[in-house]
Each structure stands twice: as C-alpha cells, then as structure tokens.
Amino acid sequence: MAGLRAVRVLLIWAGITGLTHYTSSASAQCFLNPSEIHHHVHPGLPTNITSELPPNCKTLTIDYTCSENGNDFKSLSDLEPFTDYNCTGLIKDNNMDINKTTTVPVRINCDFTITDMNGAVTNTSAKLSWKTTSENCQEVLPELQKLSYDCRCSEPKGQITVKPASDEGTCEITGLKPYTDYTCEVQPTYNNNPVPHGYEVKLKTEPGIPSDITKVTVTVPEHNVIRVSCEHPRDGFHGPHQKYFIRLNDGVKTPLDKCEFEFRDVSYSTTYTVKVSAFNGKLESKPVIKEVSTLYNDKALIGCLVFLIIIILSVVPVVVYKLYKRKHTKSPK
Known part of the structure; x- marks a missing residue:
C-alpha cells in the first residue's frame, strides 16, 4: 500500500x-x-x-x-x-x-552588562543608577523576576556597606563617611546568587561637619596673656583642609594650622569667652566654649607702691624737720 x-x-x-x-x-x-x-x-x-x-x-x-x-x-x-x-x-x-x-x-548563562553607571554623592550616602543589557538574553530581560542587584561601597580600610536593590536600576547606600574615597560596585544576582558581570565606579563623598574638639586647655601664663591649645583627631576633619579657629569674645576667625595660640596684651582683671573649633575649608565643627579671667595689673600695682614709698620717704623728713623746728622754737631761752 x-x-x-x-x-x-x-x-x-x-x-x-x-x-x-x-x-x-x-x-x-x-x-x-x-x-x-x-x-x-x-x-x-x-x-x-x-x-x-x-x-x-x-x-x-x-x-x-x-x-x-x-x-x-x-x-x-x-x-x-x-x-x-x-x-x-x-x-x-x-x-x-x-x-x-x-x-x-x-544551561543558559545570561551575559549581563552594566552600562551608563552614574553616582551622585552626599557627605554620607551614594546613589547609583545604571542600565543593564544582555547580549544573549536581552529579549527576556524585563521578564526575569529573579534578577536583582547588590550595591556595595568599600573603602581602603576594608569597611563594606551593602544594600540590596531591585531591578529598577537604582540604589542608595547610606551610612558612609564624609570625604572618603569609596569603590562602589553593582553586582547582578539571580535567585540571590551573584552572576556576571559586576561594575565598579570610584566615588568620593562630600565634605561633612568636622568632629568635635576633644580637649581644650586654657591657661594664663602672664597677668594679661591667655594661652589656648586643643586636641583633635587628624582624621576628624572630614574635608579638604585641616584648620582651627581660636577666638575671644566672638572675635575674628583666623584659620590656624595648629591648635594653639596666645592672646597677648589683653585687658587685666577681665573675664573672656574662648571658642575653639575645627574647620575643613567648607564646614566648621561645633565650638568648645570656655571662660577664663586675666589677673590684676601687677606692674601698675608695683608702680603705685614705689610711688607711694617715694612720696612717703620724701614727706617724712620734712614733717620730722618741721616738728623738730617747732619744738625748739617754743623752748625758753
């Protein structure tokens, strides 16, 4: 058939x-x-x-x-x-x-590529945005519900901050240190497992407020001299410069390289307010405030005493002479 x-x-x-x-x-x-x-x-x-x-x-x-x-x-x-x-x-x-x-x-291994990576930073956070393409899975990319991303920023000292992100192409990492260099990475994951290929970008956070001055020492080495010094961690400036402000009674802010200064020829027997703060070229720390009083004018006092002694030494002989003369004038011949 x-x-x-x-x-x-x-x-x-x-x-x-x-x-x-x-x-x-x-x-x-x-x-x-x-x-x-x-x-x-x-x-x-x-x-x-x-x-x-x-x-x-x-x-x-x-x-x-x-x-x-x-x-x-x-x-x-x-x-x-x-x-x-x-x-x-x-x-x-x-x-x-x-x-x-x-x-x-x-087994199909999708080859993900992170492109158009952008990073916007504040002094404590970094916001990353990107696009994802795939040479062999582009057609189904919007349908991959198990595709997600890990965002991480690591600093040279080894601290790592990781924040999971959705597949929307953005993530924000908080808790970063001000004015610190970070290497930030977006790592694709599928079903919570890392998959190729991650992308790195180097970022530097913005300056932040310097940490507080840890210790302020105020002395009066002379009766009209005020000496001020302080201690502050060198890594606590959080900015491009390392300066100090030391001022009396809200005086002029003059940046200093070292946290030490002497105010000379100030008024005697006067109470002053001393303010000490750190400055990084952008922001200033909260000032440490202390009060100090100068001493009396010892030089003027000594001068007065010397003057009084001279007067006394000058007057006493005259008085004694007059008393002597008066006594002998009234005596009978």
Whole structure:
C-alpha cells in the first residue's frame, strides 16, 4: 500500500535509546540512531535546540522538554537562566512518537552588562543608577523576576556597606563617611546568587561637619596673656583642609594650622569667652566654649607702691624737720 510505513526499533539501552529504521513509499530509507544525533543549544533566552538529522530523515521533527533535578518539566520557552536542565526530545513523524533522543544538558548563562553607571554623592550616602543589557538574553530581560542587584561601597580600610536593590536600576547606600574615597560596585544576582558581570565606579563623598574638639586647655601664663591649645583627631576633619579657629569674645576667625595660640596684651582683671573649633575649608565643627579671667595689673600695682614709698620717704623728713623746728622754737631761752 502506498501510504503504508513500517518501523523497526532495535533497542540498544533497554528501551531508552534505539536504532530506528524508518521506511516509506514517499521517501528513501531513514536509519536513525538517537545517540548519533548532534544537538546544538542556542546560548541565549529564549533558547532552542536544533538537531542534525540524516539526509533521509528530514521529514522528522523533535519536540524537547526539560526538567531540573527530574521535576517540573518545562518547554524550552520557559527555561530560566543559570539553571541546569536535562532535556529530552521526542522524535515524531506526523505527530506520531517514534523514539526519544538522548539527554541533552542545557544551561543558559545570561551575559549581563552594566552600562551608563552614574553616582551622585552626599557627605554620607551614594546613589547609583545604571542600565543593564544582555547580549544573549536581552529579549527576556524585563521578564526575569529573579534578577536583582547588590550595591556595595568599600573603602581602603576594608569597611563594606551593602544594600540590596531591585531591578529598577537604582540604589542608595547610606551610612558612609564624609570625604572618603569609596569603590562602589553593582553586582547582578539571580535567585540571590551573584552572576556576571559586576561594575565598579570610584566615588568620593562630600565634605561633612568636622568632629568635635576633644580637649581644650586654657591657661594664663602672664597677668594679661591667655594661652589656648586643643586636641583633635587628624582624621576628624572630614574635608579638604585641616584648620582651627581660636577666638575671644566672638572675635575674628583666623584659620590656624595648629591648635594653639596666645592672646597677648589683653585687658587685666577681665573675664573672656574662648571658642575653639575645627574647620575643613567648607564646614566648621561645633565650638568648645570656655571662660577664663586675666589677673590684676601687677606692674601698675608695683608702680603705685614705689610711688607711694617715694612720696612717703620724701614727706617724712620734712614733717620730722618741721616738728623738730617747732619744738625748739617754743623752748625758753
């Protein structure tokens, strides 16, 4: 009969794999060994598998289904990236199953690329924005619900701040130190596992308010001299410059390289307010305020005493002489 076909299957692996001899009046004989079929997996999503069939078997078709760990069979269009699948093809002739292919391992690793990275910083935070492209998975990129990102900023001393981000292409990292160099990275993750490829950008946070002065010492080495010194951590300026302000009674702010200064020729017996603060060229720390009193004018006092002594020494002889003269004038002859 013209449309009659005969199929002989010689089992090689106990019903798993077989040599198929396919004949038809409409075509030449087709000898098909499933183990000799070459499968080519498209390395992207959505993926497909193409098979090289013998020349006389071109009328056959193969439908593939895949599973992860033997569970949840999926079609090729439903496969996820970064997942190991075992796929098997059903060999058909006019929708009639005639054999199965050998197992085809499939794993699609999407090649993510971070582009257009931008970083906006404050003195304690960094906001990163970016775009993601994929050479082999661009078509399904918006549908990858398990795709997310980790944003991290690390400083040379080793401290790392990590903040998970969604796939919206932005994240904000807080808790950073002012005026500090950071290497910030956006790391793609799929199903909470890092995947290629992360992207790094170097940022420097803005200046912040210097840390408070830790210790202020105020002395009066002379009666009208005030000496001020302070202690402050060198890494506590949080800015480009390391200066100090030391002033009396809200006087002029003159930047000093060292936290020490002497105010000379100030008024005697006067109470002054001393203010000490750190300055980084942009911002000033909260001032430490102390009161100090100068001493009396000892030089003037000594001068007065000397003057009084001179007067006394000058007056006493005159008085004594007058008393002596008066006494002798009244005496009888």
